[in-house]
Amino acid sequence: MKNKRKTNLILNMDQDQLGDFFPLLQKGVTVEAHVGCSLELLLSHQWQIPAEYAAQRITTIFLNSRPIDSLATAIINEDAVIALSGAMPGLVGATMRRGGYYAAMREGITHHATNGNVVDRNATVRVKLFNLLLPELGPGFLQRGIIIPAGELSRFFNGKSEYFWQGCRSALLDNFPILPHLLSREDLFPDQSTVRLSVNFPSPD
């Protein structure tokens, strides 16, 4: 996504519309991050997720499709894919848990610490949120901003119901107000561009 034109879009939405963003979040969204650090630091310092919350609620984490057991030894590279999940049912759900009793059962795909040099720099990573973490962590990621290809965002807006648009209180496109309904126009965003989308869910008046 480097060297592409980036448009800024800010939405102020009713809380009721949070769920409309869950398909994006579970499929994965790109976010800015300082890479080269541990997953532990990414979660706590950059994403401001309290350690206690991470320990108790984010019980399953994948880094590049590999379940991890230690937040401290998992180092984040540019373009890393990080999936965060709450506790899962089933034997396999238990198997995927961080440091779980049944971790040996997925030993072959477990993420292990690597000693390679990782450049410490600003970049992007892809984050996916699953299940209970969608309503709990989703608002934070949306507020900080996600980077999304224009085509994907157009498809997202095109499928939205009148109820969704009624819940969109206001929109700012590159700092200019825009009528929310216009966001579903396919020609609104330049081809091949990316959009930095921030969504706020202010408390009800």
Add this chain to the structure above:
Amino acid sequence: MDKIARIDMGAAGGPKVTVGDLGEYAGLGGRAMTSLMVAAEVHPLAHPLGAENKLVISPGMLSGTTGSMTGRLSVGCKSPLTGTIKESNAGGQAAQVLARLGYAAVVLEGKPEGDDLYKIVINKDGIQVIVDNSLKLMDNYPLVAKLRQEYGDKVAYMTIGSAGERKLLAASIACTDPELRPTRHCGRGGVGAVMGAKRVKAIIIDDAGMKMRPPKDPEKYRDANRKFVEGLRKHPVTGEGLPAYGTNVLTNVLNEAGGYPTNNFKSGQFADSAKLSGETQAALEIQRGGSATHGCHRGCVIQCSGIYNDKDGNYVTKQPEYETVWSHGGHCGISNLDTVAKLDYMDDNIGVDTIEMGVTIGVAMDAGLAEFGDDAAAIRLMEEVEKGTPLGRVLGSGAAITGKVFGVERVPVVKDQALPAYDPRAVQGIGVTYATTTQGADHTAGYAIATNILKVGGDVDPLKTEGQIELSRNLQIATAAIDSTGMCLFIAFAIMDQPETFQALLDMLGSFHGITMTGDDVVALGKKVLSAERDFNTRAGFTKHHDRLPRFFYNEPIAPHNQTFMMKDEELDEVFNW
């Protein structure tokens, strides 16, 4: 539960009912009852659809009580699908009602001459076996609707659809849920075909006039049940995840792990998995006026099921479970939840196992009968099963038969039973269980049952790779025991993580039966059940060479981890060494 009813369907002069005491089966229930009885009484070389086979129906040890989560019903026999011993269990109302009538088991024996079809009515006055040829070739939904006109809404129904009557090897036995929908199935292993072979179309179980089973120590039982329920409610899996999203919450996670078998086990990830996820499914169900939180039997506090409506708000089916969404979804390259829901309804209605049928359709797609991702073709193949055409009979006989008929090399079965929704190349430990279980490939044969607390087999270091054999062994032992209690397997997470909840379960068992129950007792029961099952299978001709995965799992690396199944045969052979 102080009696066993035996119904000889082949008796001279017509079916004969004999009710006797428990004898050597005293104290047993669920899988312990079905497996120990089949192992003792069925000739291991009997034809599964012949008169020598028996169909044993048994509520769990705590079914019919006020205890929560106690509504699982076990059905056991020699399986026509696998040729092994088989225990298949389901929720719904049947276990509770049958237990309150005092039956620890109802056993269908023999085989009638002729084409008459029977229904069995069980109530406080006894058991009647009645010829009813008007039910012939009816499928489950219309069948239950017709029976309700005669027997009403305050009973539980166990039925077979047309697949069971046709003795298809994927045929299931349906148990009605609290709304009297035939949605809860003893699905695996073709148990419906055995019921069909005995010409029994429906069992109507009426507990009018009966009371809850009384515990020996009511106060202690009540207290233990309260603690047990508290434990379930406070745990994030049983108190939050399962009620909100059901078992299909696993789709995203398995896909992320690269363990989501796609297009008949050709890849471990499905590009459109998010369209099938539990999160998407739950949102759709709520949006359409259905429900994402629903219990399959009264007394369930987890409520992992739901109601799936169409876009106009009309009922389609119960919330399809993870394995169903996978088998009819990603396994066949299909990403439309409405298609999956329709196929789930057809499975329930015809009376076939959703895992077996979905996997079979994927194998058929590999054979060129349809393209992966072709929703309409998948439905068309299911319609063949529904109509009982020659092709439908092949498909309805499962993945192994279909693979042989159409010359498919990649057929994901163990002991001829289709693999569930977890690729053993990504999660090697579950491959150990798939390969070695007495039941044929079965994800519930080695569930996450508190082996850490039970210390089955002593202290195992689970972080060592070689611990996988021990883990699988211990899981299979513990699961065999839990399957005997009538408890839903989903209690596993709360009792695994919360020792006080596990103790509450032991206290429920102990106070109900007036004994002191320990973890060692649970382990001993599990070993006894598994040993009997293994012994039966050995006498039926199964050897260690049957405890293997299909070769493609060893030869074909799967994306994204490009890994094969690496457990050695000698290691697999150690699973049952105790």
